[in-house]
Amino acid sequence: MRIAVVGTGVVGSILAGHLLKKGEETVLVDADPERVAGLKRSGVKIQDPRRCISGDFTVPVQEVYQSIQEFSSKPPDALFLSIKACILEEVMQDVKALKNDRLLVVSFQNGLGTEEVIARALATRRRVMRVVINYAGRIVDSQTVGVGFFNPPNHIGALEPDCVPAARELAALLTAADLATQYSDNIQFQVWEKVILNSALCAISALTDLSIQAVMGMPQLRAIAEGIIREGMAVAGSEGVSFPAGFFHYCVDYLNKAGAHKPSMCADCANRRKTEIDFLNGMIAERGLRAGVPVPYNQTVAALIKGLEYHIPNKERS
Structure with missing residues (x-):
């Protein structure tokens, strides 16, 4: 599965780092040109000395872009939005332009109703999922994110029954990447x-x-x-x-x-x-x-x- 992670702050970096560490084909997107340059140069650096998740590691990044449009010719199968909710509507304009009618879009964010913003922008609820994240951390420096805690599991739910099998598949994928995640039928x-x-x-x-x-x-x-x-x-x-x-x-x-x-x-x-x-x-x-x-x-x-x-x-x- 080809995965895109949009937003490489604390939450997005921990997600992307563990997916890459597991060997998943993962594309990273961040609007900050300095962050993009740093990821290209040094990869994703995770500090986790207490092994809240899987310990310290650095993993190289093959694909990192400053905008979603830059990889539109090869769209992902699943796109995780790890951006602040306050810019979600703006980013969804770019997501809508991706030419993949089967694209799964996952709200990997905090806040109430983010999945509904996504569904309205896509004009469908059938490909939209919501994750409730139970880890957090901090920015150590411009290239490094530190894990503060993880209270497993994360939870993932689908907005429509048609999407439940895909949600279960993503739960298994995240769990295999050390980010223990359970499917919830009451997200x-x-x-x-x-x-x-x-x-x-x-x-x-x-x-x-x-x-x-x-x-x-x-x-x-x-x-x-x-x-x-x-x-x-x-x-x-x-x-x-x-x-x-x-x-x-x-x-x-x-x-x-x-x-x-x-x-x-x-x-x-x-x-x-x-x-x-x-x-x-x-x-x-x-x-x-x-x-x-x-x-x-x-x-x-x-x-x-x-x-x-x-x-x-x-x-x-x-």
């Missing part, structure tokens, strides 16, 4: 679980420039995080997603154990880059208002992050 549960957790930690940390540990250690901020969780659960419930007993306490316990880590939204705000807030608290607020579910915590933090985004140059803010 929206895993999507909502991850969105609620990310929404409870990312925006508050970004607004205060505090680690998750510090946020959860301050009663005033902890109360906001708990309010975000409760609202997220209520909105998910309005869409037919049910959580097991004790889910709220599971979320709080997860945040309590997150440690002195700052989510990437902190760096986005500090460096005046667009965030994924529209697909986290913003999307919870939007869906909550549509369903008549009160969402004051999510509305407020989403609005405050949008206020910080106001400082982004106009061409990047749009």
Whole structure:
């Protein structure tokens, strides 16, 4: 199977590196010319000294491009989108131009509703899949990504029954590449679980420039995080997603154990880059208002992050 990984940040690099290490034909795409040059020169470098996944390694890259159009003459069989949700619609314009009517498109991202953005752009749900990623890491330097943790498995789901066999095949392929992945016939549960957790930690940390540990250690901020969780659960419930007993306490316990880590939204705000807030608290607020579910915590933090985004140059803010 020929695979393309679009976006070589932390998530995309770990994905691409392990696929290449396994010997899968893998094409990499990144809009940053310096990153492309570095990948061509040095390959994908993964630091994993604690062997959270498979240890340290470097693997060469045969094909790396700055745009999807550059490999359109030889399109992939499956395309993994590991880009920020806030640029997904723009990138999908290039994906649509690929001449492969059987192309499988996988949302390998955080955020609520990314798979629906893909399906709308393609005008079909039959070739679209969603993965909920349970690993993370950090950029060590311009050529190296470090693995921070992996809480296996990842989960993959299909939007339509026709795509279930392909989703199972990709789950097996990822698992063989040391990225343990299970097929889920209820992927929206895993999507909502991850969105609620990310929404409870990312925006508050970004607004205060505090680690998750510090946020959860301050009663005033902890109360906001708990309010975000409760609202997220209520909105998910309005869409037919049910959580097991004790889910709220599971979320709080997860945040309590997150440690002195700052989510990437902190760096986005500090460096005046667009965030994924529209697909986290913003999307919870939007869906909550549509369903008549009160969402004051999510509305407020989403609005405050949008206020910080106001400082982004106009061409990047749009």
